[in-house]
Structures are given as structure tokens and as C-alpha cells.
Amino acid sequence: MLGTVRKLAGDDYTGRRVGTPGGRDAAAWLAEQLRELGAEVELVSFPVAGVRELYDTPVLEWSVGGQARRLEHRREFVEHLASAEMPQPHTAPLTADADAADVRGRWVLADAGDWARACSRAEAGGAAGVLMARGTDAEGWMPKMIAGPATRAVPVIGLRTDLHRHLADTLAHTAVQVTGSTPLRQVAVDGLNIHARLPNAAHHTPEAGPGRPRVLLTAHYDGVGDDPGRRLPAAADNASGVAAVLEAARVLSATVTAPLDLAVAFLDAEEAGAWGSAHHARTLPPETAVINLDGAAQLHQAASVEAGGPAHALLATLDQAAWLTAVPLRAGAMASDNRRYAAAGLAAIGIGMGMPGYQTPAETPERVEAATLAAAARLLTATVWLISCPSSA
Amino acid sequence: MTNDVTGGFIGNLDEAFTPPAAGGCCGGPAATPEATATEAAATSCCGSQTTASQTAVAGCCGQAPAPASEQAASGGSAGCCG
Numbered sequence: 418m419l420g421t422v423r424k425l426a427g428d429d430y431t432g433r434r435v436g437t438p439g440g441r442d443a444a445a446w447l448a449e450q451l452r453e454l455g456a457e458v459e460l461v462s463f464p465v466a467g468v469r470e471l472y473d474t475p476v477l478e479w480s481v482g483g484q485a486r487r488l489e490h491r492r493e494f495v496e497h498l499a500s501a502e503m504p505q506p507h508t509a510p511l512t513a514d515a516d517a518a519d520v521r522g523r524w525v526l527a528d529a530g531d532w533a534r535a536c537s538r539a540e541a542g543g544a545a546g547v548l549m550a551r552g553t554d555a556e557g558w559m560p561k562m563i564a565g566p567a568t569r570a571v572p573v574i575g576l577r578t579d580l581h582r583h584l585a586d587t588l589a590h591t592a593v594q595v596t597g598s599t600p601l602r603q604v605a606v607d608g609l610n611i612h613a614r615l616p617n618a619a620h621h622t623p624e625a626g627p628g629r630p631r632v633l634l635t636a637h638y639d640g641v642g643d644d645p646g647r648r649l650p651a652a653a654d655n656a657s658g659v660a661a662v663l664e665a666a667r668v669l670s671a672t673v674t675a676p677l678d679l680a681v682a683f684l685d686a687e688e689a690g691a692w693g694s695a696h697h698a699r700t701l702p703p704e705t706a707v708i709n710l711d712g713a714a715q716l717h718q719a720a721s722v723e724a725g726g727p728a729h730a731l732l733a734t735l736d737q738a739a740w741l742t743a744v745p746l747r748a749g750a751m752a753s754d755n756r757r758y759a760a761a762g763l764a765a766i767g768i769g770m771g772m773p774g775y776q777t778p779a780e781t782p783e784r785v786e787a788a789t790l791a792a793a794a795r796l797l798t799a800t801v802w803l804i805s806c807p808s809s810a
Numbered sequence: 811m812t813n814d815v816t817g818g819f820i821g822n823l824d825e826a827f828t829p830p831a832a833g834g835c836c837g838g839p840a841a842t843p844e845a846t847a848t849e850a851a852a853t854s855c856c857g858s859q860t861t862a863s864q865t866a867v868a869g870c871c872g873q874a875p876a877p878a879s880e881q882a883a884s885g886g887s888a889g890c891c892g
Binding site: 719721722723724725728732733736737739740741742743744745746747748749750751766 | 816817818819820821822823825826827828829830
């Protein structure tokens with residue numbers, strides 16, 4: 418499983434953003450892994466709109482009394498997903514308050530509070546752009562996102578909270594010039610889902626059979642993609658989940674002899690708004706039970722579990738499997754692909770087992786715990802086993 | 811077999827259908843369990859920056875949500891994924 422994580426997080430796949438060559442190559446590799454299990458594999462393309470693409474490294478620099486300070490992207494500032502595109506750095510005076518009488522042509526240091534209102538004031542006043550305060554994760558990174566709200570008419574940059582405060586203090590007694598760019602655009606691309614129907618050890622054909630339980634294991638394989646010049650390996654989110662699902666599929670296809678229609682889907686475009694699962698959910702029979710794994714890298718106290726749709730029986734089986742495999746579970750929000758299946762009326766459960774370094778350059782394979790991968794694979798395997806052989810529960 | 815390794819659900823199983831939201835991170839409204847990833851992205855975190863995976867773990871980005879006071883002081887951004 419760690420080998421799978423390292424492969425998917427490697428340089429070849431460039432962070433696996435939907436619609437990129439790296440993403441497509443990752444899909445091809447995963448399809449091959451599933452074929453080696455004897456699965457019937459289908460790759461299904463679907464359109465994805467509104468994906469944010471950072472096509473160059475943004476710039477943010479301020480100058481006070483002729484002394485310039487250039488800031489580090491993703492450590493000290495970050496593009497805001499609602500930002501208008503501004504390809505080239507633009508220099509303008511900074512003003513402190515979006516309520517200021519004249520913001521025209523100036524960068525605006527937005528007050529703490531409602532960023533959307535600050536943007537509206539800046540747009541109405543013809544401001545050059547908006548700087549808003551942003552926090553970091555525990556390691557000082559500003560995670561990357563590629564799905565968000567509608568684009569505003571002004572460039573918007575998130576400035577680290579302490580620097581925002583420093584700039585406000587400086588601006589109180591002296592003039593500040595700001596130079597910034599937001600090379601961020603929206604692109605329409607094609608996503609690629611991988612759907613695989615697995616044989617079982619008794620050589621049942623993968624065709625549906627009356628009365629057979631139908632189980633679908635899912636994990637998204639896409640990431641937010643590398644920054645220009647910087648890797649974002651997406652090892653935890655969600656190479657780890659893919660690795661655990663692939664391992665569970667391998668074990669189940671080799672050991673389950675009871676009649677069972679088992680399928681695996683490796684989904685694209687989750688990071689862009691769960692487009693892959695939305696597309697896939699419409700193609701499934703209504704009796705399909707879906708288990709989605711998003712994050713299997715660092716299990717602390719318990720795996721987070723969210724259930725949706727008619728999943729009471731599936732949830733009870735998962736609980737039983739967790740008891741058998743000594744994996745603690747707790748209710749936790751899992752806003753992942755499982756919600757698309759639940760929204761389509763299917764029994765769907767989402768499981769999360771940790772994402773260290775979430776969507777930052779620090780989300781590396783070295784941080785994915787082998788023990789967590791094993792726990793996730795065991796949990797999935799035991800759950801499907803219990804579904805296929807209810808009398809063993 | 812005794813369950814001395816504490817596997818299985820902690821708490822009520824049915825809570826999984828209405829799990830606690832991911833902290834209402836950034837002081838903003840939390841994504842509801844019914845929200846799709848896109849909806850969560852648009853509404854949940856900082857008004858802009860939550861994606862599906864972000865609320866998939868306890869607290870934003872696998873961290874505990876920042877105290878409300880800290881969120882307010884930072885313009886609603888502390889503790890939440892930037």
C-alpha cells in the first residue's frame with residue numbers, strides 16, 4: 418500500500434489535478450492495477466467546469482520608505498479562490514479600510530470580518546485589489562484549494578494573519594506600496610472516472626445476479642495539483658485512500674466465495690467539487706451500497722464516519738466490522754464523494770482516517786502511516802465480508 | 811472474543827447520519843451533512859475555502875477548530891486551512 422501511495426504521489430503525476438496529463442496518467446496506472454486483479458475496467462470521461470488553475474506563482478510585495486519586502490507564496494500569502502485574474506504584478510498604494518472614501522486604484526487592506534462585503538466595497542469603489550487576513554495550518558502552510566465561490570471583479574489575496582496585522586500597524590503611520598498578482602483562472606476540463614467490476618475467488622462472473630449484494634468501494638484519486646515550481650504530492654488526500662481500497666479489492670477478489678457484486682470506483686474531480694461521484698452515482702443500481710474512503714494516512718483516536726441515504730444496515734455492518742478489526746469509529750462530517758451517492762438515493766458511508774499535511778507541500782508519502790493503511794484495508798475488507806456472508810456476523 | 815481494543819462506534823451509531831459539523835471553521839456556518847462538496851466549498855469555511863476533503867476530518871484540515879475568539883481576531887481565518 419505504501420508503494421501505491423508513493424507511486425501516486427510521485428513526480429510523474431504532478432499532484433493529479435483533474436484534467437492534467439498527470440491526472441490522466443494516474444488513472445491509466447490505476448486501471449492497469451485493477452485489470453491485474455482480473456477486473457473489468459471502464460474509464461468514463463465527464464466534463465468539469467470552473468476548476469481554478471494557478472498558472473504562475475503569484476506575487477505579493479510591499480514597500481515602505483523604499484524598503485521592499487517580497488513575501489513567500491503559500492507561506493505568507495495565498496491566492497483567494499474568489500479572486501479575479503490578474504496575470505501581471507500591479508503596484509498601487511495601500512489603503513487601510515474598505516470603508517475609506519476613496520479606494521479607487523488602491524489595494525485595500527480589508528478589515529477583519531466579512532471578506533465578501535470587503536470585496537463588494539472594493540469593487541464598487543474601483544479598488545486595485547483586496548488583501549484579507551488568512552490563517553495557516555499548524556505547520557505554517559496555506560493549503561491549496563481548486564473549488565470555491567464565484568469569482569469577484571477584483572483580485573483578492575489572503576495575507577497571513579500576523580503580516581496583515583503588521584501591515585495595518587505600519588499603515589497607521591506611513592505610506593505603503595503594494596505589488597501583487599493573481600495568475601488564477603478558471604478552466605473547463607474533462608475528468609476520468611475508473612469503474613471496475615471485480616471477480617471473486619469462486620469465479621463468479623461479474624454480471625449482476627438476483628439477490629446478490631452489490632457493494633461499491635470508492636476513493637478519489639485526484640489532487641489539487643502541483644503549484645508552478647512546487648510539488649503538492651497529495652499523498653494523504655487521497656493516494657492513501659486509493660491504496661487501501663485497492664488492497665481491499667485485491668484481498669476480496671482472492672478470498673470471497675459467496676455471491677457478491679463487488680465494484681471499485683476511483684473517482685476524479687473530487688477536489689473540484691465532487692464532480693466524478695456526481696456523474697458516477699447516476700449510473701448505479703439503487704440497491705448499491707457505497708463505502709467511500711477519503712484519507713487513510715493518520716488514524717488518531719477514531720475514524721470519522723458519516724452515513725447518508727438508506728444506510729442503516731450498512732452502518733451496522735461497518736460497526737460490526739470495526740469491532741472485529743479493532744478500528745474505533747466516531748460520527749464525523751465527511752463532505753466527500755459519499756454525499757453524492759447519498760444524494761442519489763443510495764446507501765452511502767464516508768470514512769476518513771486522517772490527512773497530515775492536507776493540501777500543502779507537506780502532504781508527503783512519508784507521513785502516511787502503514788498502520789493506518791492496514792487498518793483501513795482491514796475495515797473495508799471485513800465490512801464487505803460481512804455483507805457477502807451475513808451469517809458470519 | 812472480547813472487545814478490549816475498543817473497535818466499533820464510539821457513541822450512538824445513528825449520530826453518523828447527523829454528524830457534528832467540522833467545527834463551523836473560520837467562524838462561518840458549517841457545512842451540513844446534506845451539503846455536497848461544491849456547496850460546502852461555497853459556504854462552509856471562510857466563505858470560500860472549504861472543499862470536500864477539508865471537512866472530512868475532525869476540525870478543518872485535521873486540526874481542531876480555532877477558538878471563537880481567535881477566529882474573530884483573525885478575521886475568521888485562524889485554525890482553518892488558511
